Amino acid sequence: MTKNEAHEADIAAIKEIVATVEHVQNNELVEEFVGLFREDAIWTTGHGKRLFGRDTIAAFTRKVLPGAMSETTVTFEVEHVLFLRPDVAAVKVRQVSRSGGDSYVGTPMYVVTKEDGRWLITAAQNTIVVDEE
Template identity: 70%
Template sequence: MIFMSTTAAAEIAAIKQVVAAVEHVQNHELPDEFAALFRADAIWTTGHGKRLFGRGAISAFTHQVLPGGMQDTTVTFEVEHVLFIRPDVAAVKVRQVYQTAHGTDVGTPLFVMAKEDGRWLLTACQNTSVIDNG
């Protein structure tokens, strides 16, 4: 059995809250709130390989695709693993499941997050589609 310190457990809970916020803002098509989850200098690579540098670019892209993008679709995010690189930097592996009118699409994002001023922020993120769900 692995024992986790109270501090680590609290940090993982805070990280899970950010991931839950990503789920919430996507499902409710809230592009400003989505962009606010990122550091100003963040890097985001979409599931289709579009590379976005900085919160401004992430915001502009999200304002183009998110409104209306979740019509007849819901998404869930589940934190599968957290690796603390340093106490204030974590690599977070996420399972992402989109339920659409055409079926289920699974993704496996990696969120590198940094804690700044007591708040965990998305810093370098790569979204990847899963071809085979098996």
């Protein structure tokens, strides 16, 4: 595999993580969601709740995800991937949540790391967009 092919494969794998986040959230699949995170991951929710470690992320997710998507759908689109190193990338995502006739836009930032050949979420920060231009 050439260097360019490897790079494109990594981008595809990173986009697949984001697609999986969308799928597991829409289908309320808690364990699959938690499995996307590195053991020592950090995550800040769109409302500013700071979570440290997969166990804490799991406990929070088990409380909030079941039932949360009964009248809501969310889509995620990778807007930009910046490789900080070949095994570390910052991923900017556009998130749109729809509930009834309302919708809001979020702008998550994921830092993903390649661990034993698999990309995992290592740090994530979600932010609600107040006024999109």
